[in-house]
Amino acid sequence: MRILVVDDSSTMRRIIINTLNKIGYSDYAEASNGREGVEKLASDAIDMIITDWNMPEMSGVDFIRAVRANDQTKHLPVIMVTTNAAQEDIVQALDAGVNNYVVKPFTPDTIRERIQAAIHG
Amino acid sequence: MDMPPILTENLVSAAGEVFEMMIGQSIEPHPEQPHQPPSGWGTHVAASVSFAGHRSGLVCIHTSLDTANTIAGAMLGIEPEHVNGEMPDAMGEVANLVAGSFRTRLAQHEPASAIAIPTVTVGSDFATKYAADTARVFYPFRMGEQSIYFELLLMQR
Numbered sequence: 001m002r003i004l005v006v007d008d009s010s011t012m013r014r015i016i017i018n019t020l021n022k023i024g025y026s027d028y029a030e031a032s033n034g035r036e037g038v039e040k041l042a043s044d045a046i047d048m049i050i051t052d053w054n055m056p057e058m059s060g061v062d063f064i065r066a067v068r069a070n071d072q073t074k075h076l077p078v079i080m081v082t083t084n085a086a087q088e089d090i091v092q093a094l095d096a097g098v099n100n101y102v103v104k105p106f107t108p109d110t111i112r113e114r115i116q117a118a119i120h121g
Numbered sequence: 122m123d124m125p126p127i128l129t130e131n132l133v134s135a136a137g138e139v140f141e142m143m144i145g146q147s148i149e150p151h152p153e154q155p156h157q158p159p160s161g162w163g164t165h166v167a168a169s170v171s172f173a174g175h176r177s178g179l180v181c182i183h184t185s186l187d188t189a190n191t192i193a194g195a196m197l198g199i200e201p202e203h204v205n206g207e208m209p210d211a212m213g214e215v216a217n218l219v220a221g222s223f224r225t226r227l228a229q230h231e232p233a234s235a236i237a238i239p240t241v242t243v244g245s246d247f248a249t250k251y252a253a254d255t256a257r258v259f260y261p262f263r264m265g266e267q268s269i270y271f272e273l274l275l276m277q278r
């Protein structure tokens with residue numbers, strides 16, 4: 001299971017990757033915005049995406065739309081990890097095609113639960 | 122122009138939650154502290170995120186360099202003395218988390234504003250000045266023995 005972690009903050013990528021390691025997922029790739037995420041998906045065999053929303057160059061919502069518009073990647077489970085938790089944000093993310101949602105700030109237990117739920121269907 | 126209480130309440134609760142959940146540190150309001158970050162900090166770190174829309178302004182976190190390294194170390198799970206180039210990104214993400222949580226809390230009462238990506242300034246002698254028609258308030262906090270100031274700036278519409 002290779003997981004692509006997309007966030008403009010290297011600190012937040014590290015926190016997510018540390019959590020993945022703790023729950024037994026040590027195979028991951030990183031990207032610092034949606035555009036880099038699209039490039040990684042084209043060059044790397046990715047099984048799941050964890051993405052931030054607010055990022056320069058290409059936001060998480062635009063990235064998810066690009067993932068869903070591509071036949072090669074449209075089936076991938078996508079978890080969004082974001083501070084954007086207003087009702088209208090959640091509607092917009094669901095419309096874009098997100099499978100699961102984690103609101104920052106989160107505890108490692110929350111992120112672990114959502115990742116396991118996404119992995120096990 | 123005074124700061125509306127709803128903004129103060131939501132900034133203070135967002136900041137407390139972010140420090141508790143993402144940094145594993147509790148912070149306490151400390152009204153006896155000076156009402157501006159002290160000039161004797163040596164190197165000063167200011168991490169800010171602006172917001173615009175229904176309300177426009179800025180959330181900024183001010184600390185000494187030592188405190189910023191403590192915060193970065195706690196987020197990354199490393200000792201503060203081993204923190205190096207990671208600090209600006211970590212402090213920018215703290216500002217992003219506090220501003221984002223503040224925005225989400227306000228969105229329960231009013232239309233959501235948009236937030237920008239963080240800016241981090243590190244230096245020993247600088248001041249930030251804004252246009253005259255703003256409300257600007259500093260909120261002093263303690264994290265153990267260390268001091269942290271949250272700043273909220275609101276543009277007059």
Ligand SMILES: [Mg+2]
Binds near residue numbers: 217
């Ligand atoms: Mg971000």
